[in-house]
Amino acid sequence: MDVSFIFDDLNDAQRQAVSKDPCPMLVLAGAGSGKTRVLTHRIAWLVTALEVSPLSILAVTFTNKAAQEMRHRVERMIGSPMRNMWLGTFHGLSHRLLRTHYADAGLSNSFEILDAQDQHRLVRRSLRELNLDEGFWPPRQVQWFINSNKEEGRRPTQLEGSSDNQHQTLTQIYAHYESLCQRFGLVDFAELLLRSLELVQNNEPIRDAYRKRFQHILVDEFQDTNTIQYRWLKLLAQPRNSITAVGDDDQSIYGWRGARIENMALFQKDFPETQILRLEQNYRSTGTILAAANSVIDHNVGRMGKKLWTEDQAGAPIRLYAAFNEIDEARFVLEHLREWVHEGHRRDSIAILYRSNAQSRVFEELLLSEGIPYRVYGGLRFFERAEIKDALAYLRLISNRHSDPSFERVVNVPTRGIGARTATAIREHARASDTSMWAAAVELASKTQIPTRARTSLNYFIDLIEALDASTQDLDLTEQTDIVVQRSGLIDHYRKQHGEKAQTRVENLEELVSAARHFNYDPADDQHPDPLSEFLAHAALEAGEGQAEEWEDCVQLMSLHSAKGLEFPLVFLCGLEEGLFPHQRSIDEPGRLEEERRLCYVGMTRAMVQLFLTWAEVRRLYGRENYTRPSRFLSEISAELVDEIRSSTVLPRATSTPAEALNTVAQTSSPGINLGARVHHAKFGQGTVVSVEGQGEHARVQVRFETAGSKWLVLAYANLDPA
DNA sequence: GCGACATTGTTTTTT
């Protein structure tokens, strides 16, 4: 068969990686070097040239988006659907494994997936049941303790015997939490991975079956694998050892949530015949941008060694702006983004990137007031919205009455007279008789232990769920969802409320019905007992990014982490200040600092044509104004690549005299009253102009006075003098 | 059970 089409648009290194005989292979793929392309082409090559069945391929990614994209690309190349190829996220594939072998994994066939919120709630419940004070054992920290232990493959029994009291208690909570999960058939995200690892680890027949089946394993973003993900891969890959791992140690930015960059070294040790290939030609950025990014990442020690290069000419210099404060920073970005759009570029070719999501606000406010469409990534996703989770909880109760988290969530939503008191009674009773809350509620509803009023309400709720179940038995998922949304009273509940928020909630609920409609259930392909459970699992595993939302041509705002894997012609990398980026909490530890540097590298390498870097000398954070110093990463960029734009502000810089300061670009008609100018006011004394709005008579300035605090003043009346 | 006030904790995020 002619397979030349697979190699047509590949360079030598890529070609080698794609067509290497099956072996353990580690592909070090730099930013923009065609990493995804290598993976997809290799799959295509395996299937066509080696005539490998798609059934015997296992391809793993981290995000659903990446998985979808990869499947799509492979299918387009091969020209036929690849439904039976196992291509998905670690969590998705683990889930599939557990559904198929639930009994061997020690689970019930109706186990459900807990998301982070549900897990948080369950941790709190564990604390309550153990009579531990939340103040002393913050649920979030407990959650972190549990997850990070699971990610390292540690069960409570392996943690016992510590002499440290605190550690002992945490382990005890972990154990209790686990018993609750087990009792109610709940599986959190880390548990999906750990269970499925333990399944293949402890069950020889199953392990052998999958080893035999998966003749070729491919892994994307290998540098982000954690301990148990790597163990799982290793277990499945041996002894055949045809495993292709693609990754970039310089883009490892998830160490804080358990990713082990060391897995790249471990891989070479565990698979001694490993072939290492490097993809070092970058097709994305200009020479200048690449050189700048390289000069930053060069400051990390212990890299695997890789030098990105490009055939592109130098390109425009990187432009650096020292803003006076975050408002000035946003203004600067706006100004240059406008210019870019005026040159005829699309808005969605622009990204504003920042270290922490809180930084988006200033940009949003400005873009909104200027009427420029934008989209902020991150934040609540579709299936995480409260009203959606409510509706899903109803659906879940229909399919599994004993789901405590769902029960707790909706017994009183919309409010129907089952308050905290009744809920506690049910919980206590469930605990005492070791059953689910549903069972306890059914029992209590016929007894006189609780007030008649509450009992009536409880009976109403029980009947509602039973009725919903009975009447939707034979309906399809869409109708089922529709009826639940209507009859649960959720829609009416929000319809009655006014305001924009309630309105979007109603719309979201309607959207859920259409999400159910578009959800295709494939009974042949999957292990799910019914479409409903599969839909629920889908909701938990795939939070619904971009659920049916049509985005017009928008400026893209996102954190550096969410920008990984994306590229934009124009990038603004903002807030390059010590303490913000690198983040304060990463500054002291060398390992974490290097991760911040990699994050900076990731950010810079997103830019294709033009990169702007900005920092603000004063930044309001958590309600406090802070004086900042420029990020160390700025000084790590070779100076000749950077065009430092003169700040329109007066900086407390030794080089500028007050006279020079007052003559910098005027934005107001009053000479000398510019951003950053030192001024004097008859009543408030000395101060500094921190922001300026409007022109001429209507000009207003915000002045931060040394003793009188921060004030907004109308220039025409304030009688400010340059000081 | 609900609204009004107080308290709290704020990096990054997928699944």
Next chain:
DNA sequence: ACAATGTCGC
């Protein structure tokens, strides 16, 4: 600053 909880009084 601010959102997201928790507590209290009705």
